Amino acid sequence: MSPSVGLFTEMITTGALLFGRRTHLLDFHPGEHPVAVQLGGNNPDDLAAAARMCATRGYDEVNLNVGCPSERVQDGEIGACLMAKPTLVADCIRAMRSAVNVEVTVKCRLGIDHFDSDDFLDTFVGTVAEAGCETFYVHARMALLKGLSPAQNRSIPPLRHDRVRALKGRFPHLRIVLNGGITNVDSVCSSLDGLEGVMIGRAAYHNPLLLTAIHQELHDSDFCMDAFTAFVSFAAYMRKEVQAGTPLKAMTRHVLGLFNGRPGARLYRQVLSDSRRLSRNDLSILDEALAVLDRDLKPAA
Numbered sequence: 606m607s608p609s610v611g612l613f614t615e616m617i618t619t620g621a622l623l624f625g626r627r628t629h630l631l632d633f634h635p636g637e638h639p640v641a642v643q644l645g646g647n648n649p650d651d652l653a654a655a656a657r658m659c660a661t662r663g664y665d666e667v668n669l670n671v672g673c674p675s676e677r678v679q680d681g682e683i684g685a686c687l688m689a690k691p692t693l694v695a696d697c698i699r700a701m702r703s704a705v706n707v708e709v710t711v712k713c714r715l716g717i718d719h720f721d722s723d724d725f726l727d728t729f730v731g732t733v734a735e736a737g738c739e740t741f742y743v744h745a746r747m748a749l750l751k752g753l754s755p756a757q758n759r760s761i762p763p764l765r766h767d768r769v770r771a772l773k774g775r776f777p778h779l780r781i782v783l784n785g786g787i788t789n790v791d792s793v794c795s796s797l798d799g800l801e802g803v804m805i806g807r808a809a810y811h812n813p814l815l816l817t818a819i820h821q822e823l824h825d826s827d828f829c830m831d832a833f834t835a836f837v838s839f840a841a842y843m844r845k846e847v848q849a850g851t852p853l854k855a856m857t858r859h860v861l862g863l864f865n866g867r868p869g870a871r872l873y874r875q876v877l878s879d880s881r882r883l884s885r886n887d888l889s890i891l892d893e894a895l896a897v898l899d900r901d902l903k904p905a906a
Contacts, residue, residue: 606809606817606820606835607816607820607828607830608820609820610819611641613641613642613668613804614633614640614641614642616643616670617642617643617644617645618644618681619646619651619655620651622658623651623654623655631659639665639666640664641664641665644656644667644668644670645670645673646669647681647683649697649701650700652669652701653700653703654704656705656709657704657705659705660704660706665707666709667701667705667707667709667710668711668712669694669697669710670683670684671687671694671712671714672684672685672712672714672748674749674758675754685714691728691732691733694711694736695733698711698736698738699736702738708739709737709738710738710739710740710741711740713730713741713744714746715744715746715747717748718748718751723772723775726768727772727776730776734776739779739780740779740780740782740801741779742782743784744784745766745768745784745785745786746758746763746764747762748762764786766783766786769783770800773799780801780802781800782804783800783802783803787805787808788808789815790815790818790819790822793819793822794822810862811862813835813862813863814830814863832864832867835863836860836894839856840891840895842856843856843857843888853886853890854880857877857883857890858877861874861878869898870898873894873897876893876897
């Protein structure tokens with residue numbers, strides 16, 4: 606969809622890698638570079654060991670997530686609650702940097718609960734930066750750790766892009782990337798004014814062609830990609846992966862939004878969501894999904 610975008614994994618806990626032996630979570634395709642792995646943890650030694658595993662696997666960046674507000678994550682004393690412990694986060698970053706040669710970064714929020722001042726944010730960023738972290742991905746909302754679900758924490762606390770830009774002004778030597786509320790090309794362009802980058806999550810998931818539009822606007826106006834061609838390419842990948850043992854359902858869910866808003870999209874999603882056929886790794890649903898789409902979507906021969 607875009608040759609200029611960098612990819613992030615979902616958050617993977619150190620426990621899953623070191624004690625659960627779920628190293629398959631680190632698998633990725635060479636075509637996904639540059640790719641960053643997002644770790645969750647609070648023990649410097651464990652994070653260093655996990656970071657070493659990730660670097661050995663070929664990741665381009667290791668990111669420590671201190672922005673996730675879910676209660677499950679809080680129970681493990683990881684994620685957003687760690688923003689209240691900047692010295693511990695700094696120790697974690699220092700240990701991770703000593704273990705790997707790739708860049709170690711942090712993803713955080715503007716604040717948590719009643720710790721929502723610029724002074725609190727500056728103390729956190731400054732302390733962690735002193736440990737050698739040069740890049741911060743900042744979700745432009747505070748997190749309410751009690752009373753709100755993760756989904757509500759992505760919408761109820763108000764967006765404050767202005768505070769992220771102000772943070773950059775106070776730490777001009779750091780690389781600040783804005784996350785939250787980036788939904789179209791115009792918001793990307795405006796957000797890049799003074800900042801080093803933007804992080805896009807669900808907007809790109811629900812409308813993958815957004816990434817293509819952004820690449821065309823910022824990098825290469827002649828770049829061409831359409832949903833039909835993207836699906837055909839990914840279908841070939843899925844067929845190979847099923848033969849290698851990857852469940853089909855683990856892949857089809859990522860392209861459910863590929864044709865959103867286009868003729869036939871609803872039936873396309875229904876075909877690709879057939880749980881019985883997915884459980885059998887029935888590859889015929891890939892051709893069937895394309896067949897239900899309006900012919901106008903297909904590029905001219």
